[in-house]
Amino acid sequence: MYTPKIYERSGLLKESWDVKNTDDGITVFNTRTDGEKYIPETIEYGINYDYSGYGYAYEQPRPFIAKTHKELKDSNILKEAMKKDLKDVGFDVE
Numbered sequence: 001m002y003t004p005k006i007y008e009r010s011g012l013l014k015e016s017w018d019v020k021n022t023d024d025g026i027t028v029f030n031t032r033t034d035g036e037k038y039i040p041e042t043i044e045y046g047i048n049y050d051y052s053g054y055g056y057a058y059e060q061p062r063p064f065i066a067k068t069h070k071e072l073k074d075s076n077i078l079k080e081a082m083k084k085d086l087k088d089v090g091f092d093v094e
Contacts, residue, residue, distance in 0.1 A: 013039060030065075040065060 016032035032039040042048050046061035072078055086093045 013043075 013032045030040040
């Protein structure tokens with residue numbers, strides 16, 4: 001009988017975000033590593049996946065960053081959030 005191995009999620013990917021000021025505003029990026037492995041790169045591009053011992057190999061990219069980037073670029077989500085924040089601190093914004 002097959003007994004699948006269970007992968008315990010650490011939650012660190014969700015918690016490992018940082019922000020840097022840039023000339024154009026800010027850059028938001030994930031800092032999650034596991035030893036020498038940069039986890040966002042592994043997930044986004046499928047680089048350095050190692051599921052040996054789990055009974056299967058999943059080496060396909062899961063582009064969570066690219067999809068989020070496209071969604072934000074193709075919508076007014078960030079613009080509306082900025083307007084709301086400016087209004088909340090008292091600026092008159094259209």
